[in-house]
Amino acid sequence: MNRICQTLLRQSYARAPLTSNHVAATVTRSTRWYSADASPPASAADVVDKSTLEKLVRTNKVVIFMKGNPQAPRCGFSNAVVQIMRMHGVQYDAHDVLQNEALRQGVKEFTDWPTIPQVFIDGEFVGGCDILMQLHQSGDLIEELKKVGIISELLKAEEAKQEPNTEEKKK
Amino acid sequence: MSQATQYPPIETAMRKALTTELKPVFLEVINESPQHNVPKRSESHFRVLVVSEKFNDLTLIKRHRLVNDTVKNALTAAGFEFMHALSIEAKTPKQWEPEQEPEKSPPCLGGFGK
16 A cells, blocks of 8 residues: 555656646646735634634635645645645645634634644545645545545546556556 | 653653553654744644554544644643644554654745744
């Protein structure tokens, strides 16, 4: 299992130079982020409430609360999540909690989870960077995405490879 | 108890709580704060590798919640806030090989001072 995902990882790194332009274009076009939900500096008591968050986490199949935005993450852990999603070709909604302290507190209380980033799939809280990384490495992320109708780019690449005569065999 | 005092206060509280609550067969606590944009001798960024039978029937997220809650309760009791970042690897004894090193955290990107 581990070897499979190492192979997947290696492939995706190897593919990166070929596809980076395409991916960048995809990100620009399809991944939405909301530094626009930047609020005026919130007082410490202001917290985005539960019902607002319940709607927010369902605005897309994948929703991420992070530091910075997908093109310029402000934290290594948020960046790792962005890179994982990029590898899988996932389009998602991203919210920059550094722009909105009330949102940052609100989402932490909503999930009872102490750290950022936080990833939601189909409105369900999945976890932070460590869990995403482990789901990615075990191959389970591909399955989780499939459940909500997202076919991972890594899976497509793997399937294309298995088609005979589409790619030369590498030993 | 005497050997616990060699760690700074937050790390000491974490180690003690994780040891008593989770009865780990292996525990590693790493203070990664020096890799980040924080004052010297901070206790802001930690990574833990916990190997415990208690994780046997728990999903990944429940394991992480168990570790988070254990740390949170211990820090609250000791008068500290939850740390800025806590990376968790929570494994069962079956999933763990003794020579295994903890994963590496991604490099800091500045954190915007927060």
